[in-house]
Amino acid sequence: MMILHDFLPSGNGYKIRLLCAFLGLKVTLKEYDITKGETHSDAFLAMNPNGKIPVLELDDGQCLSESNAVLLYLAEAHQSPLLPSDLIQKAKVHQWLFWEQYSHEPNIASPRFWLTHNAMTDLKAQMLPDRIQQGNAALQLMDDTLSTQDFLTGNTLTLADICLFPYTHVAEEGGAYDLLNYPHVQRWINTIKALNWYLPITHATL
Numbered sequence: 001m002m003i004l005h006d007f008l009p010s011g012n013g014y015k016i017r018l019l020c021a022f023l024g025l026k027v028t029l030k031e032y033d034i035t036k037g038e039t040h041s042d043a044f045l046a047m048n049p050n051g052k053i054p055v056l057e058l059d060d061g062q063c064l065s066e067s068n069a070v071l072l073y074l075a076e077a078h079q080s081p082l083l084p085s086d087l088i089q090k091a092k093v094h095q096w097l098f099w100e101q102y103s104h105e106p107n108i109a110s111p112r113f114w115l116t117h118n119a120m121t122d123l124k125a126q127m128l129p130d131r132i133q134q135g136n137a138a139l140q141l142m143d144d145t146l147s148t149q150d151f152l153t154g155n156t157l158t159l160a161d162i163c164l165f166p167y168t169h170v171a172e173e174g175g176a177y178d179l180l181n182y183p184h185v186q187r188w189i190n191t192i193k194a195l196n197w198y199l200p201i202t203h204a205t206l
């Protein structure tokens with residue numbers, strides 16, 4: 001069975017847990033406490049020299065890191081409709097995945113971690129107002145998109161929604177964001193939570 005090296009509160013790890021739930025894939029979860037530097041051991045660095053979860057260890061021992069690369073691998077390996085075969089539709093999914101890593105995750109996930117894990121430093125406190133401004137711009141862009149369609153790339157769920165849901169639905173943790181300002185995002189969150197395969201972020205059993 002594949003092994004997911006992970007940390008339960010991580011949205012990056014949760015992207016993969018959520019996709020596995022959608023695909024009906026069983027994986028063994030191996031947890032690390034990133035607040036104690038547990039991803040910097042020699043054994044972990046041999047799997048991912050970048051020292052970060054999530055890492056998906058395949059049945060043959062090969063290891064994949066970078067959450068969105070893992071999403072793409074699993075969706076392609078299982079020929080999932082979450083990744084359309086039409087090249088333009090596929091590129092639209094890729095657009096959201098690249099946008100998430102540059103414009104969303106650093107502005108929404110990092111402040112959440114700093115504020116909820118007692119990880120604030122003087123430098124991070126200086127960066128926080130700018131991050132929050134950019135994070136609100138990202139949430140507004142999603143809200144505008146979702147004001148005219150059910151999901152991020154159109155009216156069907158794709159890998160873009162699996163990628164963006166995790167850090168968006170917990171954006172308020174730490175107090176930097178207020179999702180009441182984004183009603184279409186809230187509706188989208190509730191739609192995904194109501195899907196029959198939905199798995200909460202804290203759920204350890206896959």
Ligand SMILES: N[C@@H](CCC(=O)N[C@@H](CS)C(=O)NCC(=O)O)C(=O)O
Binds near residue numbers: 010013034039054065
């Ligand atoms: N771009 C990477 C980011 C991974 C990442 O930031 N992982 C964090 C947890 S969400 C981590 O393992 N941090 C531990 C550390 O840097 O020591 C991805 O999408 O997988």
